[in-house]
Amino acid sequence: MRVIVAPLEDPKEVYQVCVHSIANECLRNRLTALENDICVAASDYKQKAKTKKLYTIPPNNCENEEIALGQVTKKELINVYSSHMVGKEKPARKAYYDLLLSRAPSGKCPFCGFGQVWTLDHYLPKTTYPQLSVVPSNLVPSCRDCNTGKSTFIATTENTQSLHPYFDHQIITNEQWLFAKVIETSPATIQFYVKAPIDWDEISKARVHSHFKDFKLELRYSLEASDQLGCLRDTLSQYRDLLGTMAVKQHLFIESQTHIRKHMNSWQTAMFQALSVSDWYCDGGFQ
Ligand SMILES: [Zn+2]
Known part of the structure; x- marks a missing residue:
């Protein structure tokens, strides 16, 4: 989990660039008439994101062919993103790349x-919140x-909101909540878990759990760790043979410190911490 700086792009300008490239005059005019609605939606989104209230924005559950806003259908609004921002050769493609790469x-x-x-x-998914299809603050670079x-x-509640990389910097970076433990199997495996600081408010505690669950991070981190453990085997064998078990422990501890300085809640930080305190692992469990 990492934080990134929130976009500086003006939502109105991004929307205008997307819409102005539409050849169909009738559609372009109907979409242009929504400029103020999009600006209001963007402003409301930003204010609610800062106060952890995005869950209060009502979903739009109409069908794709039904009017979602003004005289525009849900499908037409979604297409502003899919066809006129992502589309190659479109002027708004630059805004897409800027968000993707510079953020x-x-x-x-x-x-x-x-x-x-x-x-x-x-x-907030464009299929349910079509008015936010091209609002920069709602667009987060992702794998x-x-x-x-x-x-x-x-x-639909405060507790179940996953973390927002643009707006939840404090939760993501200030204190550690991602941990791991070594499972003494052959070969060794790593199990990741969330344990929020006890003095956190209940909503923040629940949100880190929701994020971990929603993005299926327990399994995905374990798979990454398995690959890393394979790479460590040879290095740690040499440390133990040349310098003893304590050198293995120290090497793993230094790795954990290096990672925690870069990213407090990364799978590497949690993994190296767990490895360095496992006597079983340091004493040969790595083989
Ligand atoms: Zn990812």
């Missing part, structure tokens, strides 16, 4: 912290797995 300069997905950024994820594999569940 996540490391190239890593902020939702999981390890996947390669591949697309923009609608934090393919987080974008397509996350739960389709839509939060």
Whole structure:
């Protein structure tokens, strides 16, 4: 899980660039008439994101062919993104790339912290919140797995809102809540779990659990860790043979410290911490 700086792009400008490239004059005019509605929706979104109230924005459950806003159908609003922002050769493609690349300069997905950024994820899905289809604050760079594999569940309470990489910096970075333990199997495996600080409010505690569950991070982190454990085997054998078990422990501890300074709640931080305190693992469980 990583934080990224919220977009500076003006929602009105992004919407205008998308709409102005539409050849069909009637559709373009109907969409242009919604400019103020889109600005109001964007402003409301930002204010609610900052106060952790995005769950209070009412979903639009109309059918694709039904009017969603003004004289525009849900499908037409969604297409502003799908065809006129993502579409190659479209002027708004630049805004798409800017959000994709400059918001996540490391190239890593902020939702999981390890996947390669591949697309923009609608934090509030465009199929249910079509008015937010091209609102920059709702578009978060994401890896393919987080974008397509996350739960389709839509939060209707404060507790069930997953973390927002643009707006939840405090929860994500201030204190550790992602941990792991070594499972003494052959080969060793790592089990990840969430344990929020006890002095946190109940909503924040619930939200980190929701995020971990919605993005299926327990399994995905374990798979990443399995690969890393395979790579560590040879290095740790050499440490133990040359310098003893304590050197293995120290090496793993230093790794954990290096990772925690970079990303407090990364799977690597949790994994190296767990490995460094496991006497079983350091004494040969790594083989
Ligand atoms: Zn991801």
